[in-house]
Amino acid sequence: MPQVAWNSWFDEEAHRKRTKSLDLGQTAEDVVADDSGESTDGAFNLNVDNDYPNITEADIEAAKKDSSAIPRRQKLRYEGDNYTPKWVRYTGQPKEGYCDSCRPGKWLQLKNSAYWYHKQFFHGISSVSGKAFVLPLEQRDGEHDVIEGLCHQCHQYVPICNAKRKNSVLWYRHAHKCHIYDKPKSKAVKRNSIAKKPSW
Helix, strand or coil, X not given: CCCXXXXXXXXXXXXXXXXXXXXXXXXXXXXXXXXXXXXCCCECCCCCCCCCCCCCHHHHHHHHHCHHXXXXXXXXXXXXXXXXXXXXXXXXXXXXXXXXXCCCCEEEECCCCHHHHHHHHCCCECCCCCCECCCXXXXXXXXXXXXEEECCCCCCEEEEECCCCCXXXXXHHHHHHHCCCCCCCCCCCCCCXXXXXXXX
């Protein structure tokens, strides 16, 4: 997706207030300057944050109508979490997460599990561990043009792909059901669950 130039509407809005929705703590003037510090004549440099989502004309139009359409950074559950979307937009039912594993990245709805399905069965990233599924220990040719892989957990050969499905979705489905992962601890500090009683 090509990066697009922001029109005068964005420039006026950005100069009136700080762009909190970008979550970068910069004004539009700071963002419009490229890495060399030179102005890009209104072209919005999306590389201010190296992982900032690609923005299209449709995204700009949506942001004009609804400020929640502007991407905002989301905290990861823990360091090295490859599952949780770093960027989200909208709120409630239409909330979307940005898949940064895709090139170019793409937006997927969170509430209807589109993001969950995509990350697990297209990219092979566990929603539990936030890491890639363990690959087969070894592979072999099976019947009917099926390639099978040896699972480290159940020690059985299971289909990886076939002539009809040339991707690894069959392996990822098995891994999702079979593999056991330790759920990493969250970065958040646990608070004392006992509330202090008011003294009256």
